[in-house]
Amino acid sequence: MALSGMRGLSVFISEVRNCRNKEQERLRVDKELGNIRTRFKNEKGLTPYEKKKYVWKMLYIYMLGYDVDFGHMEAVSLISAPKYPEKQVGYIVTSCLLNENHDFLRLAINAVRNDIIGRNETFQCLALTLVGNIGGREFAESLAPDVQKLLISSSCRPLVRKKAALCLLRLFRKNSDILNVDGWSDRMAQLLDERDLGVLTSSMSLFVALVSNNHEAYWSCLPKCVKVMERLARNQDIPQEYTYYGIPSPWLQVKTMRALQYFPTVEDPSIRRALFEVLQRILMGTDVVKNVNKNNASHAVLFEALALVMHLDSEKEMMSQCVALLGKFIAVREPNIRYLGLENMTRMLMVTDVHEIIKRHQAQIITSLKDPDISIRRRSLDLLYGMCDVSNAKDIVEELLQYLGTADFAMREELALKAAILAEKFAPDLSWYVDVILQLIDKAGDFVSDDIWFRVVQFVTNNEDLQPYAALKAREYLDKPAIHETMVKVSAYLLGEYSHLLARRPGCSPKEIFSIIHEKLPTVSTPTISILLTTYAKILMHSQPPDPELQNQVWAVYSKYESCIDAEIQQRAVEYFALSRKGEALMDILAEMPKFPERQSSLIKKAEDTEADTAEQSAIKLRTQQQASNALVLTDHRPANGAPQVSQLGMIMVPSTSNVDQNVVDQPLTHSNGTLSVVDPQPPAQDHAPAGDILGDLLGPLAIEGPPGVSPQSELNNVPSHEGTLGANDALALAPVGDQESTVKPIGDIAERFHALCLKDSGVLYEDPYIQIGIKAEWRGHQGRMVLFLGNKNTASLDSVQAKILPPSHLKLDLSLVPKIIPPRAQVQCPLEVVNLRPSRDVAVLDFSYKFGTYLVNNRLRLPAVLNKFFQPIQVSAEEFFPQWRSLPGPPLKLQEVVRGVRPMSLGEMANLFNSLKLMVCPGLDPNACNLVASTTFYSENTRAMLCLIRIETDPADRTQLRMTVASGDPTLTFELKEFIKEHLVSIPTAGKPPAPVAQQPQPNIPPIASSDPGALLAGLL
């Protein structure tokens, strides 16, 4: 290709290239910018050729990384040049230099619009490219209709139409109102019939954007997508130029399968069969070949097909085939395929229960942890993390620990965190957990955040059996010649508390413990010194009868630090010194730390948070949400209502820190300064430990009232901001009374969860720190089957589990047996059969209780077996609608009411609301565009299938009121349905209240009108 060259431009480029260093380059560029600026200032005498040349130079300079803050006007002005070469430069440079909010773009809108509606195709293309690349809001508002016209025009060439499709996509992203969903879905379906592959490819991209936004409106396009797949993958019916290494347009195949992943299911059995046949063909017919490009293309299609199968194959027809393929991929030589194999296996973990099959590949996955490619190592780590459970935790964590020694620095922190989390989540016994964490600190101390060692201390404090073991381990590590400071901290803490349990072992006398810890003191930083001082005080307290020699040594340390410049250390030294002279009195004050209340691990929380952060609005995420109830790990990440701060604060228990020690220490010295008290908190339920026994109770929440003047709240706020640098004494050991949770609080808003489940059939019904209750339902006519998934989130079992259904009179509910005990980390499924006897808005309630430790938790949860679950949306035509409507003349079968205080929403939103309630909006039946007509079939044992018709008349001037007319063949149904819709229109519905007698609006008499015009007919009928 010979595009016309520009000598001046080439000379400039080669001069810049010849610059020997960055400094020279900058000089040359500055000179050129000065030159261009001068030339632009005296625009007279500047030929179009020169202007073009300078604008190109500007783009080149911009690409090199220099800010070009002038000349934008010149670039924009070239857009309106009459001749192609100048115009093209104007368009290209403008789209690189300016962002969508730049003022100059406004000046160009007219010129751009003229090119779009003009008759010159080449200009059209340039303009569409600019708009598509920049995509501003103003462009969207002023140009969308013209762009739309080009896309659906039959007289435009494909060259223009394909660009119009993508331009429209960009504008749609900026402002989704530019496409009217109702009308556009038919257009979209037509576009998917397109024969030209270029236009079809662009249209498919547009379609992906539309369905990802709202798949409900585009069900009619689903069969078209399957047709496209058949055309490409089965019939290979495409022109030669669109086959790529012998594969029929892989790009289009990938896009089409991506689009299909936005639909939750494929319901029509024949379409489903056709699609699965194509998918089967792809899965079976792809081999690894020599040619890299061909491999890439064929596997692009294959991986997309795998993703689609994972999404759709709820019946698991092809799932095992997929796992087998992935198992093959993770062992092939081609690194790209290994990478994607691992990544897709991780995805597969999330959506299906193929855990056991994937575990068979564990050895291979561990091998990938040593792959030369860090990208692959990362994927392998993710997969190991995801597939870990109680059965393989020991193997996997030990692999991770081993790998930690040689892993690159970029991965160590992640590795350490993941190993710590897995060790905590799946520890077969606690001493193993302690081993793992100490090894972690030993091998990668720099990468072990404070959270990790806080957690191990918390476990040890709460488990008496573990204390001698942990103290012994800590003692052993101290013998190592060089240990990480974090190890000094954790060992000092543990030995301070529990070294007396080791007293009879060799090398474990108080004196020996003191001296081995004290050896480390010169090498540690200030926060650690504070911990050591506390440890000495505790050791001293435990050496009974007092050992004068040890006493003198410790006192010498304290007197040394009495004048320390660090206030914290100084205070500790002074106070411990004074205290230790009190002899016996010391015993009470420096007694063992009480047990920590059980809380969610900050590590696990942290991991969940990062998962939530990186979750994206992709097909994968949607899929995850749709299947959320299937797996325990997929918790809803929405922060709990008002609760997050409390739970955040409560999570981290900092073992030994100044404030608490101060509290403890302060008391005897200054009696006026607050009182130390162990407060018996609000009992979690009827059942709680007696106050005197509170320390013996692992879970009994404990609170220490801080003296006035200590402001624990502000310091606590620091705690969640971890990242390992947090000094131990910046944080607080025990939560103040106010923050102590005395009852088990649910995670998330129960009401919100219920309302969400009224509209969808699977999701989380209830969650608290111990249990998650998921629900999955299927409805057929007047019957339904719900499955409750009760998942124990803990490492201890839940006891006395009870679930009772309190059914309203209109439902027959039959819950299968619920086991009394849910083992640790297990999930049990309890099917629940539902039969709807007659229409009612009453709601069934699940009375649910369980015991965890001493907590007795009891909740009454509304079950989403609500009226709309027994609807079957039905599209009625004018011929069916009007006779029905007329045959139901007035109350009580047809009721009308003016509803006020309606939540303001656009007609489109209202239509979406209706559709989501399974009331199918029938567009086109009502001649008035402000009105909405919907229909559905209701099923119950009494009424059988019964058609319901609804008409809403809105007032565009006042969105808060509307008139609603509801008709059906059953008076109760009509009434209940009317109230039901009203609840949804007025505000967040409060289902469950019994229907109160309501004065009904008098029904206007309907004069019979004989007319064949449906519009007039409807108007007359109403």
Added chain:
Amino acid sequence: MIRAVIVINDQGKPRLVKFYDYQPVEKQQEIIRNIYGVLCSRAENVSNFVQDSTFGPDTRLVYKTFATLYFIVIFDDSENELAILDLMQVFVETLDKCFGNVCELDIVFNFNKVHTILDEIILGGQVVEMSSSEVVKALDDITRLEKNPNSIVRVPKSISGWQGR
């Protein structure tokens, strides 16, 4: 969506920079520096994929080396990694057809033409054409127009040739 297409040489010098969501020039340069830092430390015979938070959340990067050049595409989760590799191959094949065995110097001295070619393949972060022969056809039209700017429309409006496809 494709967020950016970048070509840099093995010294880290930018040869083509095109962002589909606007980034100020300093940010562009920072991204390019980060990418270069990551890519030049990668061995041969490793995968073409890099996932690194420095390019922004939720983004992935696919790269491919051709002689002295790195071709880089940054994109989000709505794209398929291997398909992006195909796309790069199509881009390079098209450059090959236009320049005849393309090399770094062709791209340096014809960066404006490279922009024109790219615009025929990617528009607004979406692929507009994956057939390199179709792209070349469109470019031939443009060349003709550049040489003779007065010839306005090449194809009569109602031609049946393309409709029958």
